């Protein structure tokens with residue numbers, strides 16, 4: 552479930568009275584998602600998503616996230632558009648939390664993407680990168696190299712209770728990443744969490760990208776690495792070369808990767824696998840009593856990291872070169 556904050560009918564009606572989007576016909580909490588509270592909202596003027604930001608989202612980052620969605624939507628990307636209230640402001644307060652209303656996107660998230668989905672995703676990712684080029688705001692990636700050490704420190708002592716040898720493996724890998732991490736790749740706005748649950752499809756086409764709450768400024772190819780990890784592995788942890796080839800070709804048809812990005816792809820894949828292993832590990836070890844959200848498996852990303860350790864060239868991900 553992801554309804555951490557309950558909203559009463561009265562609170563919602565009062566909130567909506569500050570907007571020009573009609574009155575409530577119905578609203579319903581959304582089970583999917585882990586970070587924030589989301590409601591489907593049907594008003595006399597249409598369908599929307601009401602989001603209440605929970606504690607893990609830093610309020611100071613909200614102008615960046617909302618401004619980015621407005622920028623990308625204006626550029627024609629299918630992403631939610633934050634709706635302004637009558638004062639011309641998107642960010643409000645509801646039930647004691649920062650809250651916004653965003654436009655509803657049609658489509659479904661695919662659980663088991665095909666190579667065709669991966670190709671379409673690659674194209675959508677590249678279009679996002681191009682559309683983000685002239686966005687004026689920046690936000691550092693707090694979940695990159697400098698953030699991994701502190702995350703690991705929170706989990707190191709208990710890591711071996713999750714898998715034998717995990718602490719030593721992770722320590723070694725962090726040292727290697729520190730040495731190998733590329734510093735001067737083409738950078739810009741990245742989504743940084745474009746997993747299958749954050750991409751909607753209608754048939755074979757991408758109909759929408761959601762959940763921009765990890766978006767930041769970082770190497771564009773790092774976003775490609777995140778997507779290779781999230782979309783191109785099978786349940787048995789094997790890498791699906793056909794899917795990787797399709798995604799990379801879809802991406803390159805819109806934005807060609809530069810030689811330095813191609814060379815860095817294996818280390819970027821290691822880093823991205825490390826990032827998701829670590830955040831999952833910390834969550835896994837800190838499930839609050841009575842929590843209704845099931846933590847995600849950190850070992851899925853430990854296994855992916857192990858695959859990437861043996862990759863010598865981006866060709867092994869399906870890059871034609």
Ligand SMILES: Nc1ncnc2c1ncn2[C@@H]1O[C@H](COP(=O)(O)OP(=O)(O)O)[C@@H](O)[C@H]1O
Nearest residue numbers: 581583584585586587589600631654655656762
């Ligand atoms: N703009 C939107 N249009 C349609 N459905 C949405 C939209 N935004 C969110 N949702 C629904 O809400 C769910 C949770 O949203 P998400 O932003 O991923 O939450 P969280 O940040 O908590 O992970 C999504 O899986 C989707 O079902």
Ligand SMILES: N[C@@H](CCOP(=O)(O)O)C(=O)O
Nearest residue numbers: 584585586744746827831847
């Ligand atoms: N994609 C991350 C977790 C973040 O979840 P989301 O619901 O905000 O996409 C992971 O898989 O670890």
